[in-house]
Amino acid sequence: MAHQGYDLQLTRYDARGWRATFYTTGMEHSMTSATASAWExxxxPAVQGAVRAALRDSR
Known part of the structure; x- marks a missing residue:
C-alpha cells in the first residue's frame, strides 16, 4: 500500500482484537485523517479489510 500512497497503523487491543488503519502518506496521523479502517x-484479516476499504473508497 506504500506504493499506492498509504501508511498503515496496526493496533492490538488486548484479547479483544486488532484494528488496521490506513492513512494518506505524509499527513499527520489522527483519526480525522484516517482513510480506511477495519477491526478483526x-x-x-484486519489489514485485508482495511485495504479493501481504502482501495474501494479511492475510486
Missing part, C-alpha cells in the same frame, strides 16, 4: 480478531 486477528491482524491479517
Amino acid at each position: 480478531p486477528t491482524p491479517w
Whole structure:
C-alpha cells in the first residue's frame, strides 16, 4: 500500500482484537485523517479489510 500512497497503523487491543488503519502518506496521523479502517480478531484479516476499504473508497 506504500506504493499506492498509504501508511498503515496496526493496533492490538488486548484479547479483544486488532484494528488496521490506513492513512494518506505524509499527513499527520489522527483519526480525522484516517482513510480506511477495519477491526478483526486477528491482524491479517484486519489489514485485508482495511485495504479493501481504502482501495474501494479511492475510486
